Amino acid sequence: MKPDEIRKIEAYMKKKFELPSLQLRARPRKDDSAEVYIGEEFIGVVFRDDEDEDLSWNFQMAILEIDLEDE
Numbered sequence: 001m002k003p004d005e006i007r008k009i010e011a012y013m014k015k016k017f018e019l020p021s022l023q024l025r026a027r028p029r030k031d032d033s034a035e036v037y038i039g040e041e042f043i044g045v046v047f048r049d050d051e052d053e054d055l056s057w058n059f060q061m062a063i064l065e066i067d068l069e070d071e
Contacts, residue, residue, distance in 0.1 A: 019038060
């Protein structure tokens with residue numbers, strides 16, 4: 001994903017989730033996605049989908065069982 005695209009998606013997600021500490025970071029060897037962090041904690045990946053006529057982005061987040069043990 002290009003830097004301007006990452007900034008737009010990051011701004012949208014910060015507003016939507018009400019999380020000012022949310023960040024999107026470019027992936028070193030991938031140009032179709034960006035990593036999502038809250039502070040320094042990695043939480044998922046946003047993938048760019050431009051295969052169809054409509055451009056979209058998909059947010060994928062894995063929740064591990066060990067993560068739920070803290071709750």
